[in-house]
Amino acid sequence: MLNLRDAFLHPDPPHIEFRAFTHGLMPKTVPDLMQAFTDDWAERGVDAWNRVPNHWRPDSGEIVGWWTLPEYLAEHFVAPLLQAPPHTCILQPNVHTTVQYLLSAPEVFATGRHVVITEAAFPSVQHSVKQWQDVFDLSLTVIPLTDAGFIDHAAVQEAITPETALVVLSHVGFTTGELLPTDVLRPIADAVHAQGGLFVMDGYHSVGSVPVDVQAIGADLYMGGLLKEACGSSGNAFVYIRKGLDLTPRMTGWFGDDDPFGFQPEPGVHPDVRRRFMGGTTAVASMYHAVEGVRILHEAGIANVRQHSLALTAQCIARADDAGMALRSPRPAERRGAMVILEVEAADRLCAYLKERGVYTDSRQQRYLRMAPFVWNTPEEVDRAFDIIAEALASGAYHNTRPETTAAAGPVT
Ligand SMILES: Cc1ncc(COP(=O)(O)O)c(C=O)c1O
Numbered sequence: 170m171l172n173l174r175d176a177f178l179h180p181d182p183p184h185i186e187f188r189a190f191t192h193g194l195m196p197k198t199v200p201d202l203m204q205a206f207t208d209d210w211a212e213r214g215v216d217a218w219n220r221v222p223n224h225w226r227p228d229s230g231e232i233v234g235w236w237t238l239p240e241y242l243a244e245h246f247v248a249p250l251l252q253a254p255p256h257t258c259i260l261q262p263n264v265h266t267t268v269q270y271l272l273s274a275p276e277v278f279a280t281g282r283h284v285v286i287t288e289a290a291f292p293s294v295q296h297s298v299k300q301w302q303d304v305f306d307l308s309l310t311v312i313p314l315t316d317a318g319f320i321d322h323a324a325v326q327e328a329i330t331p332e333t334a335l336v337v338l339s340h341v342g343f344t345t346g347e348l349l350p351t352d353v354l355r356p357i358a359d360a361v362h363a364q365g366g367l368f369v370m371d372g373y374h375s376v377g378s379v380p381v382d383v384q385a386i387g388a389d390l391y392m393g394g395l396l397k398e399a400c401g402s403s404g405n406a407f408v409y410i411r412k413g414l415d416l417t418p419r420m421t422g423w424f425g426d427d428d429p430f431g432f433q434p435e436p437g438v439h440p441d442v443r444r445r446f447m448g449g450t451t452a453v454a455s456m457y458h459a460v461e462g463v464r465i466l467h468e469a470g471i472a473n474v475r476q477h478s479l480a481l482t483a484q485c486i487a488r489a490d491d492a493g494m495a496l497r498s499p500r501p502a503e504r505r506g507a508m509v510i511l512e513v514e515a516a517d518r519l520c521a522y523l524k525e526r527g528v529y530t531d532s533r534q535q536r537y538l539r540m541a542p543f544v545w546n547t548p549e550e551v552d553r554a555f556d557i558i559a560e561a562l563a564s565g566a567y568h569n570t571r572p573e574t575t576a577a578a579g580p581v582t
Contacts, residue, residue: 171477173544176465177400184527185550189398189478189543190343190374190508191531196400196461206457217453225460238456240443246460247407249467250399251372251391252382254412259443260459261406262452264371265293267392270408270446271335271369272301273420280365281332287312287320289342294371298337308332318345318497322353326360333366340381340393341374341506344533346498346541348375348506351385358387367414374398376407377463378478378507378543380471383409390414398507398543400462404455410442422448466544474544478507481542481551485509488555492562497537508541515568519558522567528554532572 177194179186186194202224209221219234226245233241243258251258261267271277284298284307295311302309310328315321320342329336336357341348358368367389375381377399383391391409395401410416417438423429425447427437439445466474479502486496489511497510513519513536520532531539542551561567 170480170548171469171473171544172547173465173469174547177545179545182527184529185554186529186545187540187542187554188529188531189378189400189541190346190539192396192402193400193462193543194545195402196458196465198461198464199402199458202457202461203454206454224457235451235453235456238453239447239451240441242456242460243407243443246463246467247376247395248409250376250381250463250471251409252380252384253391253409254384256441257412257443258407258409259446260456261392261408261446262404263293263406264291264373264392264394265297266448267390267406267408267446268294268297270418270420271390271416272297272305274416274418276416277367278305278307278334281330281334282306283308283310283330283332283334283366285310285312285325285328285333285336287325287338288314289320289339289344289347290337291339291343291371291373294337294339319347319499320349322349322357326357329357329360329364329366331364333361333364335367335369336361337369337371339374340370340372340391341379341508343374344510344537346374346506346508346510348379348499348504350503351382354386354388362387374506374508377466377471377474379475383411395459395463398541400465400544401460402455402458404452405459408443408446410446414442416442416445418445420448421445424449424451469544478541478543479505481546481548482507482509484548484551485511485540485542485555488551488559492555492559494538494558494562507543508539511538511540512536513538513562517572518570519561519567521572521574522561522570523554523557525570526557528557530554 205224209217218236223233239260243260248258312324361368369390370388372391372393376393389411394406425439425445427439495512497512516532516538517535520530
């Protein structure tokens with residue numbers, strides 16, 4: 170088993186942190202990196218756009234500056250998480266923005282205006298498509314979930330028509346933790362491609378915790394964020410764009426122009442497609458902490474991270490079974506991401522009860538308890554947490570806890 174506890178900072182007093190599905194613990198190196206940002210700014214001012222010390226790969230001898238950090242960090246830290254070839258990845262501020270860039274590229278709708286998503290798509294995808302639906306005259310198919318609440322892949326496949334321009338799926342569902350395996354995804358990708366459409370994946374909850382191979386999946390774009398299982402913070406998302414895919418987003422900005430400092434009256438198309446997914450001036454500070462979590466995961470090895478995560482979530486499921494809690498996530502390991510969702514009455518109260526006892530989970534709709542023990546957790550912590558859960562369920566005492574009075578209660582993102 171891994172034990173990467175010491176690679177992260179822990180609050181005082183420490184608690185059992187089971188929320189890797191959201192903004193998790195801070196990597197220990199982040200405070201120094203943030204200090205480096207203020208030092209670079211103070212010492213170099215505007216020249217930092219062209220050159221700063223290479224804090225991210227100090228031994229590489231490579232020149233970096235704020236201007237090129239989005240490609241540089243994505244190339245060296247994100248692309249290996251996706252097994253993506255060189256020059257295909259770039260940092261983005263969030264998934265929402267990536268979706269806007271994508272939808273603004275006329276090539277996307279060159280062969281049709283039909284878009285397929287599922288009911289489980291995150292709002293950054295689902296709302297964006299619906300917001301533009303009437304403007305772009307899109308025909309939208311939203312695939313309902315199966316009775317068990319999972320993705321109906323056969324229905325996704327059947328929904329694809331000659332008019333289909335886009336199919337967008339989450340690699341790991343945020344409400345269930347369901348992982349769509351490559352042998353399910355590849356035929357969908359092939360079917361979309363056969364109609365000239367694009368296959369786009371939202372890998373927010375897979376990247377960092379599940380080995381991903383964007384080429385094996387057949388993804389044209391693979392987007393996600395570094396804030397959750399990738400152990401980062403806000404302001405850092407990314408997109409992979411398949412080599413050869415020539416999109417010209419109209420939402421592009423001067424940071425994506427081919428001659429940004431020419432300040433030409435007419436926009437120019439940047440030769441690097443990744444760079445066309447840039448708008449105005451980038452937020453620099455967030456890039457200093459973007460990949461510290463990813464660095465830890467790479468050093469541990471993603472296969473080891475996955476094995477550790479699966480062992481802990483399997484333990485959660487076994488203990489939940491013993492406690493009579495219903496499982497909302499898939500049971501087979503190969504269908505699970507890093508999180509486990511359990512169904513329990515008054516889940517918000519149980520979540521608050523656990524928090525008061527130093528066990529941090531999350532609840533949704535007063536019905537679901539979400540947990541993702543991760544690389545900083547041990548099997549002993551899972552047992553301790555479930556001892557408390559079993560006691561709470563047996564006595565019913567948690568029903569008396571008032572979530573609204575628990576410190577820092579409320580939904581998490
Ligand atoms: C599947 C998925 N996609 C995207 C996001 C976040 O989107 P954005 O970066 O637009 O905030 C989340 C956040 O929870 C998510 O679970």
